[in-house]
Amino acid sequence: DGGITQSxxxxxxxxxxxxxxxxxxxxxHDAMYWYRQDPGQGLRLIYYSQIVNDFQKGDIAEGYxxxxxxxxxxxxxxxxxxxNPTAFYLCASSTPGQGASGDYGYTFGSGTRLTVV
Amino acid sequence: xxxxxxxxxxxxxxxxxxxxxxxxxxxTGYPSLFWYVQYPGEGLQLLLKATKADDKGSxxxxxxxxxxxxxxxxxxxxxxxxxxxxxxxxxxxxxHSGYALNFGKxxxxxxxx
Numbered sequence: 185d186g187g188i189t190q191s192x193x194x195x196x197x198x199x200x201x202x203x204x205x206x207x208x209x210x211x212x213h214d215a216m217y218w219y220r221q222d223p224g225q226g227l228r229l230i231y232y233s234q235i236v237n238d239f240q241k242g243d244i245a246e247g248y249x250x251x252x253x254x255x256x257x258x259x260x261x262x263x264x265x266x267x268n269p270t271a272f273y274l275c276a277s278s279t280p281g282q283g284a285s286g287d288y289g290y291t292f293g294s295g296t297r298l299t300v301v
Numbered sequence: 302x303x304x305x306x307x308x309x310x311x312x313x314x315x316x317x318x319x320x321x322x323x324x325x326x327x328x329t330g331y332p333s334l335f336w337y338v339q340y341p342g343e344g345l346q347l348l349l350k351a352t353k354a355d356d357k358g359s360x361x362x363x364x365x366x367x368x369x370x371x372x373x374x375x376x377x378x379x380x381x382x383x384x385x386x387x388x389x390x391x392x393x394x395x396x397h398s399g400y401a402l403n404f405g406k407x408x409x410x411x412x413x414x
Contacts, residue, residue: 217401226390226406227345234399242398274344278400290335290394290402294344 186211190275190293196301197262197269205260205296207275213289214279216258220244221272221295230273233258262298270300303328303398307391307405314381314412322376322408324365324391332395334358334367334374335402339388348376348389381412 188209197203207216215234219227229242233252247266252258258277262269275293307324314320326332336348336358349358354369363378374391391405 215399219402219404224406226404227402228404229398229401232399232401240399242401276402290347292345 188275188277188291188293190273190296192296193294195296195298197298198301200264202261202263203298205262205273205275205298207258207260207293208256209258209277209291210256211277211289211291212255213277213291214255215277216252217276217278218242218248218250218258218260219274219276221274227274230260269298272297303332303393303395303403305391305393305403305405307389307408309406310388310409312408312410314410316383316412316414317380318412320376320378320381320385320410322389322391322410324374324376324405326372326374326391326393328372328393328395328403330395332393334365335392335394336363336365336374336376337390337392337404339390339407341387345390381410383412383414386410386412 191206217232218230221227228244230248231250233239239250239252249261273296278290304327333352335350337345338348349360351358351367357366365374365376388407388409390407392402394400394402
C-alpha cells in the first residue's frame, strides 16, 4: 500500500545538537511538506518542495533545513539554531496542479515527536 | 496571504447533541477547503473536503458546505458520539506556498456519555 513513512516516532535531542527527521513516500507525489504542531497553535508550515532539487521556505523556516534529492524523500534537519524545537512534526505529500478538481490528494505521515532534553 | 480562523475550544457536548464548529477563511482566488481530524496520539486524517463554491463535503455523518459569499466552511454533525472526541482542524489550499495547506488552530471536542 502506498503511503508516507516518518521515522523515528519519538526523538530526543540534547541542547546544541542537530537532528534529522526522515520522511519517505511511495505515492509518486511531486510535492512534499513539513509542518510543526504545537498545542493550541495548529499546524504551521516549515518548508515545502514542489519538485526534486527545489524547495521553498514556509512560515517558520528559521532553524530548519531540508533537502530533496529524490522524489520519494524529504528529510528535515532541526539545527541547533532552532531555539524551541520541542514539538510534533508532520510530513505530507500531494499532487498539486490537478486542475479544476482542486483535489490535491494530501497524505500525512504519522508524525515524529521531538523532545529536547 | 491565506488564513483560516476557527472557533476556539474546548467544546464539550453530551452524546447525541448537535455539533457546529465554525470556520472562516481569507484567501485569494478559489481555494479548496478541508476538515481534518486528529485523534489522541495520532496523525491527521482527512474528514471531508470541498473544492468549489456551494460544494458540500460529507463523511461519517459530518457535513460542511463551501460558502463563498460568507467565506465559511462550518462543520456540522447532527448527533455526536463519544468516539468523535478529537481535535478538528479547518484548512485551505490554494496557489499560495505551492498549494500547501493553511490550518486553523484546531478545536478540541469532548463528547461525554
